[in-house]
Amino acid sequence: MEKMFLTIKWMEKIFRLFLEKERFFIKDKEILFTPKLFLATLLRMYKTPLWEKILKEYFQELNPEEKELCEKGFDYLYAQDLFSLEFSKWYQEMLLGRSYTEREYFYLAYEFLNLKEQLRKQIQIPLLDRIKKLCIHLEESFETKQNPPEEDFKKLKKLYSFFSWVLVLEPTKISEIVERGEKLLKEISNPLEFNKEAILELKKEAELEFLKGLKNFLERAKIREGFK
Numbered sequence: 314m315e316k317m318f319l320t321i322k323w324m325e326k327i328f329r330l331f332l333e334k335e336r337f338f339i340k341d342k343e344i345l346f347t348p349k350l351f352l353a354t355l356l357r358m359y360k361t362p363l364w365e366k367i368l369k370e371y372f373q374e375l376n377p378e379e380k381e382l383c384e385k386g387f388d389y390l391y392a393q394d395l396f397s398l399e400f401s402k403w404y405q406e407m408l409l410g411r412s413y414t415e416r417e418y419f420y421l422a423y424e425f426l427n428l429k430e431q432l433r434k435q436i437q438i439p440l441l442d443r444i445k446k447l448c449i450h451l452e453e454s455f456e457t458k459q460n461p462p463e464e465d466f467k468k469l470k471k472l473y474s475f476f477s478w479v480l481v482l483e484p485t486k487i488s489e490i491v492e493r494g495e496k497l498l499k500e501i502s503n504p505l506e507f508n509k510e511a512i513l514e515l516k517k518e519a520e521l522e523f524l525k526g527l528k529n530f531l532e533r534a535k536i537r538e539g540f541k
Contacts, residue, residue, distance in 0.1 A: 317413075317420045317421070317522075318420065318421075318522075318523055318526050319403075319404055319407055319421065320428070321526045321530050323403055323404075324352075324355045324356070324358075324530065325530055325533070325534075327399075328348075328351065328352055328355065328534055329537075331348070331351055332348065332537065339392065339395040339399060340395050340398070342391070342392070342395055344392055345388075346388075346389070346392070348534075349374060349375065350375075350379055350382065350383065350389070352372075352534055353368070353372065353379065353383045354383055354392050354393055354396070356368075356372070357383060357389075357396075357429075358396065358400060358428055358429060359427055359428060359429065360429055360430075361429075363427050367531075368380065370528075371527060371528045371531045372531055374535070397432045397435060398435065400432070401432060401435035401436045408421070408440065408472070409440075409443075409468055409472075412467075413471075413474070415474065415478075416515070418474045418475050418477075419519060420519050420522070420523075421475060422475060422476075422478035422479040422481075422482055423478075423482060423516065423520070423523065424519075424523060425479060426479065426482055426483050427523070440472055440475075441476075443468070443472065444469065444473070444476070447465050447468060447469045447472075448469070451465055451466070451469065481512060482516070
């Protein structure tokens, strides 16, 4: 299930490009970090407690001075902002452009909630706006007794599945928007049903698979670059 986690997939792709290219740019900004600091900067997309856990358990090669650079250094903070912008766009494309099973949507929701709050907002706000627009379009179609585009239903179903699991794991103010989408989806399919015991098991499973995926990714990265 490691391939299911989009952060790992994206970081691996970006890190590979960084190693392969003679000069690496993000948004016209050349990144001149060492591979070790580049990787640590990428990992800052996660919440601070998770980042600390990763450094302690899987990425002990980072010394205190390097860690402080990632936390406070201007170039590193700026790079983190650039990485976040690029990743948020890619993440939205992956959510809307592909279909996933409900278990996979649960994994994605779990991963999403482990991102920094600012990055979550960069992803969430445009997608919630998309839900609103889809709902308006579909509601207008029903009112005028026209057949709404099937593609609109597909997109709404994808976003509803994702955000429903996000809400199950961490209730927030976005529930009204998601519920609006649910009402429309009832026209064509059954809403999701949540079993508390099953959710607890899924959460444990997602956490184990997520940490396992991060560990494997970092091991591959360290072997590839050979840094110590």
